[in-house]
Amino acid sequence: MGSGKTTLAECAARHWGCTDWDIHRIESAEADVGRIRQLDIDMYTFGAGPTGRKAYILDEIHTVSDRAADRLLSVLESLPKHVLLIGATTEASWIDAQRILFSRWVKLQLQKPRATDVAAHLERIAEQEGLPVGAPGWAEKMVKYQGLNIRDLINQLPAALLSAA
DSSP states (O other): OOSSHHHHHHHHHHHTTOOGGGEEEEEGGGOSHHHHHHHHHHHHHSOOOTTSOEEEEEETGGGOOHHHHHHHHHHHHTOOTTEEEEEEOOOOOOOHHHHHHHTTSOOOOOOOOOHHHHHHHHHHHHHHHTOOOOSTTHHHHHHHHHOSOHHHHHHHHHHHHHHHO
């Protein structure tokens, strides 16, 4: 989605004391019952990292199945003290099994950025990187026609500015 949810989860893990080596990312497509069971074992087998912490990020957690959500619930209820488990999603609606699961988590709800803020951010990036800036209003037009996926906008920025110059 390009909203920065996984980046924010990684920043939280680093703030909590995890190094890159101690942060493990699990894609939702891999988060079946067997993978969750293995995750539970790994949390105890491998113990704390060099900093005394380990973080597991479950990306797009809203896509886990009911059975995996049930298994994850039992993992959350016996989570080792050195483990940070972060679920990242942009989905606002949940099925019943997931609602029970998420009642055990701290929820940080991010707001969508305003188009004007994203445009101003793109302008700052273009200026800092020395990219050739087009006519006034180029960033607003880029956001208007390409949407608010910030990752995509930043990736397209050099090409968009070079073709406009």
